[in-house]
Amino acid sequence: KHLTIPTTLVKAWSLTCSDSTGEKVHSMKFISFPPQKPRNITCATSDMKTVNCSWDSGRKRAPSDRNTQTYVLHIENSHQAPIKCKSSLCSFPAVPRLQEYRIRVVVKDQLGEEMEIYNFNISDRVLPVLAWDRVNPGVTDVSLSWSVQGNLTQTGLLCQAEILSDSTRELICKSVSGLCRTKLEHLHPSTRYSARARCSVSGRLWGGWTQPVVFSTDSLVTLDLWRRIQHLSNSNGRQVSLSWSPHIFGKASEVTIQSYNLSWSQDGQVSTELKDGGQNQAEVFVGSGRCDISVQAEPSTGFSLPATITIPPNGDTGIVPLKRRVGGNAAGEFYLSWNEQSSVTCGYTVEWCILGNTAPCTVQWKKAPEGNSTLFLPASHFTAGCRYTFNVYGCSENGHTLLEIQTGYSQELSHVQSPSLIKPVYITSSSVTLEWRYDEDDPVQPAFITGYLVTLQETGSDAQTGQAANLFNVSVGDPRQRSVTIEGLQQQQEYTCSVSALTKEGPGHPASITVRTRTNYLSHSVKILTPILLLLGCAILLWPQRKMLKNILKEVYTYPVGMNIKTPEFDSFLREMDQKLQAQKVEECMSCEIEILNNKPEMTKLKVPDLTDFLRCPDSQSSPPSRSCLPVETEYRPQVAMMVSDCPTQQQATDIRDRSCLSTMAEHHSEHHEVTLGQTSLEPSDLQQESCVIIYGYISKT
Known part of the structure; x- marks a missing residue:
């Protein structure tokens, strides 16, 4: 009643007891626990001869625990004696021709007894144990073989062979010799691999993996x-x-x-x-x-x-190769593409070669699989400024057929060769025609020729000092055109002509020549001959009218026959006219007309502004000039003049019409004629007199 139960884990108790006489008795008592029921019992065999069973015994006992436990396995459906086992393992020989097993595991100690029953089919509990026989590696495969303990291969095993971290292959192994063989493919040449294998009888329970075997494939x-x-x-x-x-x-x-x-x-x-x-x-x-x-x-x-x-056989394939130009990118790489052909069954091959080399061309090629119509070529294969020709071939069962021809540069350069100018240069006074030789298809060229640049510039002492010289630029877009004419030049002028080939990168090295335009003698001749020809033409045209022109000239440039003008009389006439004109009303007059009408239906008009004709009587040739018939000097131009002359009765009548210039003349001469504004007429009775009045005048614009 004085025993105290500890709350901590105690493995043993030391007890001391004393009686009434004072004698003490010492005793050591160990602490233990009753047996536990076995859990997770499993049994298996690797050779169908020995069965190995295992279980979980539960709580572990301390080494100092004196409560000894015993484990016994009973095969209840057989007459075999009980089998003593270890705490968690037990092995026993397989009962011949027995498939279904019923076992009972019993555990006993001083504190009690526990047991557990487990049923299994021995055919389902086979765990084959493998041993490597041979490993034979190839270039892209390896042949593996192994043996199985217990002669299990006769029943047909399901095995697995595995390349670590790569692939696994399953196979059925049924062999009388007891060896299982397999071949693992799709390996890389000259590569190190590790392989392992395991097998199973039913596919539900697999034996353990073998130890990995290391091998290397052949080169x-x-x-x-x-x-x-x-x-x-x-x-x-x-x-x-x-x-x-x-x-x-x-x-x-x-x-x-x-x-x-x-x-x-x-x-x-x-x-x-x-x-x-x-x-x-x-x-x-x-x-x-x-x-x-x-x-x-x-x-x-x-x-x-x-x-x-x-x-392929020699002959026409019926396919015309497609030709085109290609170019590399900024890094000098080529991305080639071509039209995919349905007749191609085994891929494409692209071959290329540097054109223009003096040494024999070293052919390079690269292949593309079927269904791929593009190809990338790195810049390491190419040199800038070199022309490459790419031939694209399609592969079929009859060989390779040329499909396309592509030409290009990885990088084009501008320093192309200069053209060769053809001499002599055709020159006129206003134009220059340049011709040159050039091989634009020469593969040595570091770029494709896209055209030409022609320049003309004034040079020499003929160019005006202090002013920019005239510059002519002409671009030729066709690389096969090798001539150009530049017009609009000055005569007798010196020019420097340059021709350079154009590329995508710009003009190349120029070829230059200095020329001088000619003198334009034709223009000088035209300036001299034009007036001569015009005069000659007029003379030819007017030759039939020479008599009429002669008479006209005589009338214009000669005095009338028999006319004599006395200077004193003319001066008095001028003074008299000046006094009379002072009474005239000044009016603006743009022009005047003097009409001289005769008795006959015929009318003659005389224009007044040029007084080149002289007034005379018709019979002045036979009689001396009188006071009333005097010549008038042409250098003197009065506004209005009136002269009275004695004329025969058959003299012509005169009519003067002007409303603005002679409006007052009728008042001063009414004693001889009747004058009205707008029309001045002579009465018929006046025509019978022996005198007539002749009025002439000239009005000038001031």
Whole structure:
């Protein structure tokens, strides 16, 4: 009643007891716990001979625990004796021809007893144990084989072989010899791999993985084969130039190509040739028919795949290659593209070569798979300013067919060659015609020629000092046009002419020449001959009218016959007229007309402004001049003059019409005639008198 129960974990108690006499007795009591029921019992066999069972015994006992437990396994559906087991493991021989097992696991100690029952089918509890037999690696595959303990392969095992971190393959292994074999493919040449395997009888319970086995695939040598065909002129044969480049997968330093085996077959005949390992070219002469060519390398280690190519039959393929120009980007790279053809079944091949090299062209090529119509070529393959020709071939079962020809530069340069000017230059007084020679298709050119730039500039002492010289620029857009005429130049002027080829980057080196325009003698001749010809033409036209012109000139430039003007009388006449004109009313008058009317129906008009004619009586030739008939000097121009003259009765009547200039003359001379405004007339009675009045005048604009 004096025992205290501790609250902490206690493994043992030391007890001391004393009686009435005072004698003490010591005793050590260990703390333990009753047995626990086994949990998660499982049984399996690896060879169908021994069955191994395991379970979870539960709470672990301390090493100092003196409460010993015993484990016993009973096969209840057999007559076998109970089997003593360890705390969590037990093994027993398999009962012949027994598939279904019913086992009971019993655990006992001083504190009690527990048990658990487990049923299983031994065929479902097989865990095959594997052992590696052989690992045989190839170039792109590996062959694996292993053995299975217990002769389980006769029943048919499901196994798995796995390349670590790559792929897994399942296979059915049924073998009398007890070995399982498999082959893992699609590996990389000259690569290190690890493989492991496991098997299962029913597919539900898998045995453990084997220890990984490490291996390396063999190195691989492949050949990239291409050809160029040259037709022989003297026969139907062809010369095929073969080129190949080896590709070694793995460490190239470990692989040495010893030789190449070359073979070709045509019309059932097979020919072979051995080439040294350092060579990568060969020439083969074939006929006009189809020819199959194969080249295979012989490496020191590893394996080599043969490369084959077909030479198509000689003849027209019916396909006209498409030609076009291409250009690289700013980095000097090419992005090539072409039209995809449905007849192509095995991809495309693009070959290129530097044009214009004096040395033989080294052909380079690159292949594209079927369905791909683009190709990227890095700048490391190309040189700026070099022209490249790309031939695009399509592959089919009959060989390769040329589809497109593309020409271009990775980068164009501007320093192209200068043209060659043709001399002598055709020159006129106002134009210059330049002609030159140039090969715009020359592959040596560092760029495509897009045209020409022609310039003319005034030079020499003829150009005006202090002023900018005239400059003529003419661009020729057609690179095949090699002449140009520049007009509008000055005569006898010196010009410097330059011609340079144009590219996308600008003009190249110019070719220059200095010329002088000619003198325009024709213009001088025209200036001299034009008036002469005009006068000659007028003379020819007026020659039929020469008599009439002669009379007119006589009347204009000669005095009338028999007329004599006395200067004193004329001076008195002028003074008298001056006094009379002072009484005239000043009015503006633009012009006057004097009409002289005769008795006859005929009328004669005299224009007054030029007083070049002289008034005279008709019979003045026979009688001396009187006071009333006097000549008038042409240098004197009065506004109005009136003269009275004695004339015979048959003298002509005169009518003077002017409303603005002679409005007052009738008042001063009414004693001789009747004058009215607007019309002055002579009465018929006056015509019978022996005198007549002649009125003449001239009004000038002031």
